[in-house]
Amino acid sequence: MDSIELLRDFSADYFEARERFCESANAVGAELVRYPITVDQSLSIDVAIVNARASRQRLVVSSGVHGVEGPLGSAIQLSMLRMLHQSELPDDLGYTLIHSINPFGYAHHRRWNEENVDLNRNFKCSSNTYSGCPAGYKNFESVLNPKTAPSRLEPFRVKAFWNIALHGVQAIKEAVATGQYEYPQGLFYGGRAECFSSRIVRENFHTWMGESDEIVHLDVHTGLGRFADYRLLLEYPPGAPAVAWFRELFGRPIVEDGGSHPTSYDARGTFGLWAMADQASLDYRFATVEVGTHPIVRVLAALRAENRAHHYASSSSDIEWARQELRECFCPTSPKWRRKVLADQMKVVQRCAQQLKKAVGNRSEVVGSC
Secondary structure, eight states: OOHHHHHHTSOSSHHHHHHHHHHHHHHTTOEEEEEEETTEEEEEEEEEEESTTTOSEEEEEEOOSSGGGHHHHHHHHHHHHHHHHTTOSOTTSEEEEEEOSSHHHHHHTOSSOTTSOOGGGOOOSSGGGOOOOOHHHHHHHHHHOOSSOOOTTSOHHHHHHHHHHHHOHHHHHHHHHSOBSSOTTSTTBOOSSOOHHHHHHHHHHHHHTTTOSEEEEEEEEESSSSTTOEEEEOOSOTTOHHHHHHHHHHOTTTEEOTTOOSSOOOOSSOHHHHHHHHTTTSEEEEEEEEEOOSOHHHHHHHHHHHHHHHHHOOOHHHHHHHHHHHHHHHSOOOHHHHHHHHHHHHHHHHHHHHHHHHOOOOOOOOOOOO
16 A cells, blocks of 8 residues: 555544545445434544445454544544445455544543543443452552642653562553553543443444354554554453464464463453453454554553543643643654554455455354453
8 A cells, every 4th residue: 555645544633534434434335324422412433334234244443442542443444445445355345344432532632531431441241340440550549640730750650660670561551451440530440330432332233243244353452562563462262263263364473362461461341352242143253453652651651641631730731741642652643653553454454354255154153251
C-alpha cells in the first residue's frame, strides 16, 4: 500500500474519523447502523456490516474500546473499506467493522468512558461480579491516584522504576491493570454495573455477525509492547484450537496465549472473554491486536496525569498537556510508526481474510469463560 495513503487513513479527531468511516461504508454498500450514547447524542458507536446474509464466514474488526486508542483501529477500518471498494479484499466474505465502542473516550482523548470506566473491564457475565480489587492495587493506590492536579515536575517515573526494580514489571502490571471495582476515580476502574456502551454491544452483537457461523474477530489496541511492534494476545488456554489457528497463520513469536504474558496481563471483565463465551456455539476466534508505542512507564505516567487532570485540574493548560501526552502514548505522531503499524495490520487483515476463504467449514472447539 502507498505510504502517503496509509498516513491519510489516520483522522484528526473522533468526529472526522466517524464521518469518514460512515462515508466509506456507504461507498461499499455496507449496512450501516448508528447507536448514539446517552451522555451526548453527537457521539455514537457505528457499525458497518458487509454481506450480512451472503457469507457463512466473517472477519470482524473492532476499535476504540479504550477511547484514546481509537485512531489506529479507525485507520485500519478505513483502509479495509477502501480495499473493499477497490476489490483488494475478498468481496464475497462477510465483514463487520465496529467503530469506536467508547466514543466518549475517543472524542475527549480519554482511555475511560463518560463514567470513568474502563470498558475492557466492564464486560462482566453477571451483575454480582462488579466488586473487588486486587490486593496489589491497594498498595499502589495512593501513588496511582493522587487527589491533586498533575505536575510535570513530580518524580513519578523515578518511583515507578524503583517499584519495578523491587517487584518486577509483570507483578506490577497484574496488580495495577487487572481491573478494580472499588475506586471510581482511579485507574482501571471497571464500574459498578454494566455501562451503556457495553449494553449496546451485548444486545446487538449477534445481529452484527449476520448469518455467519465461522468468525475471526480482531479487537485493536495500542500502548503495550515495543515501539511499532505488535502481538496478537489470546485469552484461550494453551493448546486451544484457536491458539493453533493463529500460530499457524502468524507464527509463535507473534501470538501469546492465555498461559503466557510477556506483553499482556490477566484482566477481568474483558470484551474478549465475554465475546468468546457469547459466541461459543459458533466457530469464533477472538484476538486482541496490541501495538506497542512508548515505554510502559511513560504510558502509565500519561494515564495517571490525564486522570488527575480530568478530576482535579482547574487550568485548561494542565488538562491539555496531559491529554496531548496521552494521545502521543497511544497513537504516536511519528510518521514512521503510523506507516509501519498500519501496513503491518493490513497484512494481518488480509491474511485472516484469505485464510477464512480457504476454510473448509470444520468447526473447532472454542474455549471461553468469564
